[in-house]
Every structure is written in C-alpha cells, then in structure tokens.
Amino acid sequence: MRAKQFWAAITAHITIEDSIWVNGILSPREASLFWRMNLPDQQHAIRVAKSAIALATRVRGDVDTELLLRGALLHDVGKVYGDVSTADKVLTVIGHKFAPRMMRSWGREGRGSRIDNLRHACYVYFHHPRRSAEFLQGIGAEEELVEIVLHHHEPMAHGERIELTLLRQADEMH
Numbered sequence: 247m248r249a250k251q252f253w254a255a256i257t258a259h260i261t262i263e264d265s266i267w268v269n270g271i272l273s274p275r276e277a278s279l280f281w282r283m284n285l286p287d288q289q290h291a292i293r294v295a296k297s298a299i300a301l302a303t304r305v306r307g308d309v310d311t312e313l314l315l316r317g318a319l320l321h322d323v324g325k326v327y328g329d330v331s332t333a334d335k336v337l338t339v340i341g342h343k344f345a346p347r348m349m350r351s352w353g354r355e356g357r358g359s360r361i362d363n364l365r366h367a368c369y370v371y372f373h374h375p376r377r378s379a380e381f382l383q384g385i386g387a388e389e390e391l392v393e394i395v396l397h398h399h400e401p402m403a404h405g406e407r408i409e410l411t412l413l414r415q416a417d418e419m420h
C-alpha cells in the first residue's frame with residue numbers, strides 16, 4: 247500500500263452531498279451493500295465513479311453511464327466493514343509484494359482465530375471481485391453489472407464492454 251493510500255485511509259470522510267449523490271444513483275438494496283463497506287473503500291468508490299464519468303465524456307460512441315456509475319460505486323462491495331483489520335490488510339499487501347502466488351492460494355474465507363482472520367484478509371484481497379459480484383447477484387442485480395464488477399481486476403479483454411474498460415481505468419487512478 248502506498249503512502250498516499252495510507253493517508254487517504256486515515257483522513258477518509260464522505261460529505262453529505264456525496265452520500266445524497268450515492269443514494270440517488272443506487273437502489274436501496276445496492277446502497278445497503280455500498281454503506282456496508284469500510285469508509286476508505288466507500289470514498290475510493292466515489293472517486294472512481296467520478297473519474298469514470300469524466301473519462302466517459304472523452305469516449306466516442308455510447309456509454310451506459312448509469313451502468314458505469316453503479317459499477318464504479320459497487321465494484322469493491324466484497325470488502326465489508328469490520329471484515330479485515332488494518333494490520334491484516336497491511337500484512338496482506340506486504341505478502342502480495344513478496345509471495346503473491348503463495349498468498350493467493352493460502353487465502354481462505356471465514357473469520358475465527360488470529361490466523362483465520364489473516365487468511366480471510368488474503369481471501370478478500372485476492373477474491374474481492376468475485377465476492378462483490380456474488381453479493382450483487384444475491385440482490386438480483388442484472389448480468390451486465392455483475393460482469394463488469396467480476397472482471398475489474400483482470401487485464402483488458404478483446405470485445406469487453408466499454409463500461410468495464412472505463413471502470414478499470416478509473417480504478418487504477420485511485
């Protein structure tokens with residue numbers, strides 16, 4: 247995790263205007279997933295959504311801005327508040343740097359003992375796109391939304407939706 251991200255996590259806050267904006271875009275069930283995230287992740291998602299919309303204005307051709315905004319706000323909902331401690335998050339990021347493949351296979355869902363929690367942190371870190379997509383499927387989200395959330399950390403694929411490309415670009419900016 248870069249110093250900038252640490253600073254962002256410590257100083258994270260959401261304005262009333264932003265929370266009204268989010269609730270105006272998302273359905274009540276989607277919003278409940280959004281507000282279940284950690285505050286820094288909520289703030290990250292808001293920034294990604296705003297950048298994604300700014301990027302969309304430079305695209306020639308049709309962009310489904312509603313899908314893009316919802317995808318951006320919901321892409322990390324697999325990261326749930328209280329699920330992963332800051333210490334475990336830091337250890338996971340360090341592990342990812344030095345032994346990414348080992349960390350990926352070591353991750354396991356489910357909190358419990360100290361070690362279980364660390365394995366859970368690894369699981370969330372590596373598998374949050376799938377987890378986010380499953381949460382969205384669970385509330386009956388449409389296929390397009392589930393799809394762009396599921397693939398947001400994968401390399402760009404030929405023929406993918408423009409909303410996915412824009413979401414990935416915006417995510418990399420924050």
Ligand SMILES: [Fe+2]
Pocket residue numbers: 321322374375398399
């Ligand atoms: Fe993500």
Ligand SMILES: [Fe+2]
Pocket residue numbers: 290294321322417
């Ligand atoms: Fe993200």
